[in-house]
Amino acid sequence: MVELLINNPLLLLFVVIAVGYPIGHLKIAGSRLGLAAVLFAGLAFGALHPDLKLPELVYQLGLVLFVYTLGLSSGPAFFASLREKGLRANGLALGGLGLAFGLALMVHNFLGLRGTFTAGLLAGSLTNTPALAGVLEYIKLNAPVTLQNSLLAEPVIAYSLAYPVGVIGMLLAIRLTAWWWRIDYAAEAQHLRHLGAVDTHLTNRTVRVTRSSALEYTLSELVRANNWEVIFGRLKHGETLMLSTGQTRLRFGDLVNIIGAPDELERVTLALGEPSPEHIELDRTEFDFRRMFLSNPQLAGRRLRDLDLPQKFEAVITRIRRGDIDLLPHGATVLELGDRVRVVTRRANMEAVARYIGDSYRAVSEVDILAFSLGLALGLALGLAPIPLPGGAELRLGLAGGPLLAALALGTLGRFGPIVWNVPYSANLTLRQIGLVLFLAGVGTRAGYAFFTTLAQGDGLGLFIGGALITWVSALVFLIVGYRVLKIPMSLLTGMLAGFQTQPAVLGYAVEQAHSDLPNIGYATVYPLATLSKIILAQVLLVLLRPF
Numbered sequence: 001m002v003e004l005l006i007n008n009p010l011l012l013l014f015v016v017i018a019v020g021y022p023i024g025h026l027k028i029a030g031s032r033l034g035l036a037a038v039l040f041a042g043l044a045f046g047a048l049h050p051d052l053k054l055p056e057l058v059y060q061l062g063l064v065l066f067v068y069t070l071g072l073s074s075g076p077a078f079f080a081s082l083r084e085k086g087l088r089a090n091g092l093a094l095g096g097l098g099l100a101f102g103l104a105l106m107v108h109n110f111l112g113l114r115g116t117f118t119a120g121l122l123a124g125s126l127t128n129t130p131a132l133a134g135v136l137e138y139i140k141l142n143a144p145v146t147l148q149n150s151l152l153a154e155p156v157i158a159y160s161l162a163y164p165v166g167v168i169g170m171l172l173a174i175r176l177t178a179w180w181w182r183i184d185y186a187a188e189a190q191h192l193r194h195l196g197a198v199d200t201h202l203t204n205r206t207v208r209v210t211r212s213s214a215l216e217y218t219l220s221e222l223v224r225a226n227n228w229e230v231i232f233g234r235l236k237h238g239e240t241l242m243l244s245t246g247q248t249r250l251r252f253g254d255l256v257n258i259i260g261a262p263d264e265l266e267r268v269t270l271a272l273g274e275p276s277p278e279h280i281e282l283d284r285t286e287f288d289f290r291r292m293f294l295s296n297p298q299l300a301g302r303r304l305r306d307l308d309l310p311q312k313f314e315a316v317i318t319r320i321r322r323g324d325i326d327l328l329p330h331g332a333t334v335l336e337l338g339d340r341v342r343v344v345t346r347r348a349n350m351e352a353v354a355r356y357i358g359d360s361y362r363a364v365s366e367v368d369i370l371a372f373s374l375g376l377a378l379g380l381a382l383g384l385a386p387i388p389l390p391g392g393a394e395l396r397l398g399l400a401g402g403p404l405l406a407a408l409a410l411g412t413l414g415r416f417g418p419i420v421w422n423v424p425y426s427a428n429l430t431l432r433q434i435g436l437v438l439f440l441a442g443v444g445t446r447a448g449y450a451f452f453t454t455l456a457q458g459d460g461l462g463l464f465i466g467g468a469l470i471t472w473v474s475a476l477v478f479l480i481v482g483y484r485v486l487k488i489p490m491s492l493l494t495g496m497l498a499g500f501q502t503q504p505a506v507l508g509y510a511v512e513q514a515h516s517d518l519p520n521i522g523y524a525t526v527y528p529l530a531t532l533s534k535i536i537l538a539q540v541l542l543v544l545l546r547p548f
Contacts, residue, residue, distance in 0.1 A: 002049050009054050016042050016054075016441040036127075036163060038437050042444020043160055047452040052445060059442025063133045064403050065435025068376055069428045071407025071528075072421065076334070078408050078528030086525050088486060093500045093526040094533060096478040100126060100470050101537050107466035108545065113158075115545030119538045120155030121463060124162030125470035127503045129439065130400040131534035132159045136443070137383075137398030138539045143548045151548060156447030157454050162467025169468060170506045173475035174494050178513065181483065183490045185514045202319055202326045204233075204281050205265045209254045210273035220246035222271075230260035230268050231318050231328060233344055234287060236280050241287060243344065245310050257281045259318050260328060288347045289318070294339040295358030297368070300422065301414030305331035313353045315345030323425050334414055338364040338424030364424040367431070371419045375410050379403030389543060401535040408528060475501075490514075495522025500530050 005012040020041030024034045046053055080086065100122065108118040116139065123131035135155045143151050177183075209215070214222065219232050232244035236255040244256060250272070257280050258268055269275055281289075294300065299307060309315045320327040321340040327333070329341075343353050358364075383402020386394040397405060410421035423431065454460050478500060482493045494510035499522060510519035 002052060005045070006049065006051050009058075012045065012052070012445065013054055013058060013438075013441055016045050016445060017437050019045075020441070021437070035433070035436050035440060036167075038440040039160060039163070039444045042441045042446075043448040043451050046445040046448020048448075050449045053448070054442045054445045056442070056446070059133075059439045059446070060399055062435045062438025062440075062442060063130070063399050064376060064380065065431050066439060067130050067133075067400050067435075068379060068403040068407045069423060069432040069435065070531075071379075071404045072375075072411035072423055073425075073428055073432075074524075074528045075408040075411025075413075077524045079412050082529075089488075089496050089522065089525045090529050092478065092482055092486065092488075093496065093530050095481070096474050096500050097126075097530065097533050097537060099477055100474045101541070103470045103473055104541060105544075107469060111462045111466060113463075113466075114154060115542050115547030116151050116154035117158045117463065118545060119541045120158030121162050121467050122470065122541060123155065123534065123538050124159035125166045125467040126474075126534055127163055127166040127501055128531065128534040128538075129436070130404065130531055131538040132156065132443070133400040133439065134398050134535040135538045135542065137400065138396070138542050139548075141396060141398070142542075147548060150450070153447040153450035156443050157451045157460075158463050158467070160444075160447070160451055161460050161463045162471070165464065165468040166471045166501070167503060167506065169471035170475050170497060170501050170503060171509050173472065173479060174497065174506075174510060174513065177476070177479045177483070178490060181490070185491055185516070188489045188491045188514075188518075201261070202259055202328060203262055203265065204279070205258050205269065206276040206278055206280050207256055207258055207269050208273050208276040209250045209252060209256060211271065212252070214250050214272045215252060217249070218246060219244055219248045219250070226268075226271060228260075228268055229264050229328060230258050231316075233257040233259055233316065233318050234280050234283070236278075241280065241283060243287065243310070243314060243316055245316075255280050284347075286346060287344055288350055289342055289344045290350060290354070291321075291340050291342050292354055292357045292359040293361055293364050294335055294337060294341055295360040295363035296356065297337065297418075297420050299335055299357070300337045300420045302335060303331065304329050304333045304335060307335075309343075309345075309353070313345055313349045313356070315343050315349060315353050317341045318344055323429075336414075336422050336425065337420065338426060365427060367423055367427050368420060371421055372423065374419070375406060375421055376403060378410075379406030382406050389540075395536070395539050395543060397535065398539075401532065404532060404535070408532075489518070491516060491518035492522040495519030496526050497522075499523040499526035502527060502531050502534070 017038055020038035023041065024037030104118055104122040107121065119135045120132060123135060132155060136152055139151050140148060234257040235242050235244045235248060237251060250256065255276055255278060258265055304317060309317065317329050319342040320329050320333065322336065341357065345353055379402045382405060383397045383399055386396055389395055414422060475497060478497055479493060482488045482496065483490060491514040495507060495518065498507035498510050498519065507519060507523045
């Protein structure tokens with residue numbers, strides 16, 4: 001059987017994935033390893049024979065697919081997080097990473113580790129696969145060819161030993177501090193409802209206009225003056241039904257349909273009048289609504305106001321569903337391929353709007369190969385560019401950092417002329433998952449034999465304890481400074497910690513504890529910068545420690 005797998009690397013690849021994937025869905029101490037279990041399955045198979053390993057190209061291809069698709073989807077959030085309140089969150093994350101870097105140096109000196117082990121320990125204790133990939137790429141580019149096989153295994157061994165406690169340690173830190181500080185997540189959510197993140201479920205309401213103060217301004221002026229986060233749909237004046245626009249002026253007794261989060265609807269209702277039992281949004285005799293897939297590449301990457309739907313088709317978009325999240329559309333909302341938009345228009349105009357939007361499920365399941373290849377080529381070229389460091393050393397972003405940085409920029413840009421850089425949401429997730437399992441299976445099988453040899457010799461305990469120290473101290477200091485010093489609500493802070501750790505399992509636990517989506521805001525704020533910083537810091541460790 002071992003001989004068969006050695007001679008058939010594709011069979012080995014899919015056996016490793018098939019074994020690791022279901023293991024990742026088993027709950028251990030209330031948490032799941034997820035796709036990281038593929039790494040441990042790869043280690044187990046690789047331990048059976050020194051030649052039982054996947055070709056290097058497998059993990060390289062997986063890596064670039066993973067980081068590039070991740071960057072495309074994270075680009076807008078990344079650059080938005082560098083402004084205003086995001087600066088505080090990212091500053092806290094960078095401080096935590098600096099602490100982890102210092103702790104890694106301390107563990108290195110105390111245990112007398114080689115620099116390759118220390119760099120892998122940092123990546124594993126912070127559970128960051130792209131950082132591990134950056135370390136491997138640095139070794140491949142700089143280490144003597146005769147030493148590369150053994151040196152490439154060492155960071156993976158340290159990463160694998162530190163990774164489990166990197167997840168569990170964060171969960172324990174959240175649990176301990178929440179119990180010690182007696183956190184009331186429900187009270188926090190009530191206090192933070194103005195963020196619009198507690199309940200992202202959008203609902204309809206019909207309001208009867210009875211307040212004279214609402215008659216003096218257009219709807220656009222009312223929205224701007226009151227900072228409302230709602231969309232106005234149908235408007236009924238007497239027996240006449242029409243669509244609201246930004247220039248619409250309400251009149252006494254009008255019925256207007258409003259879409260938004262429940263709390264926001266309450267605020268708007270108080271300002272306009274009173275709730276009405278009549279559901280004008282259900283009247284489909286003249287105006288109808290329909291969900292459509294945005295599959296027209298000419299519209300992707302453009303702002304909603306640029307589509308000019310009210311003037312062209314007497315139509316409005318009242319909701320945008322991106323993945324599993326409903327977004328409230330605004331004029332500045334940038335549309336992406338694969339968005340499902342709810343369009344309200346006259347029945348006679350519905351098909352014309354559908355042709356304009358595209359409304360093709362097949363089209364949004366496909367990837368623009370030209371744009372995808374161009375973007376990846378730019379990222380790979382960027383990763384090869386040397387970055388000079390003091391003392392004559394050089395650092396490269398490599399296969400992990402180059403594509404990630406390029407994707408962050410291209411994902412934010414959206415399009416360049418006819419080229420749409422973003423990948424449809426469903427295709428992005430699929431490619432990302434495939435890339436990650438290819439990488440984990442590849443590095444796992446290539447390091448498996450050395451990993452279990454290290455354990456058998458009793459050298460793994462120090463690495464395990466060192467990884468636990470880096471994780472535990474970093475997490476506690478992050479939470480104490482964030483909550484006690486910066487006064488960040490725990491619901492947001494636990495999401496930031498998950499982003500700092502770049503660990504979806506920690507985010508899932510934080511969301512479960514908070515009983516709201518608030519941790520997702522903190523996670524999205526710091527995740528991109530934390531990922532990029534870890535890629536660089538792990539390589540800086542190698543430059544400083546000179547292991548070869």
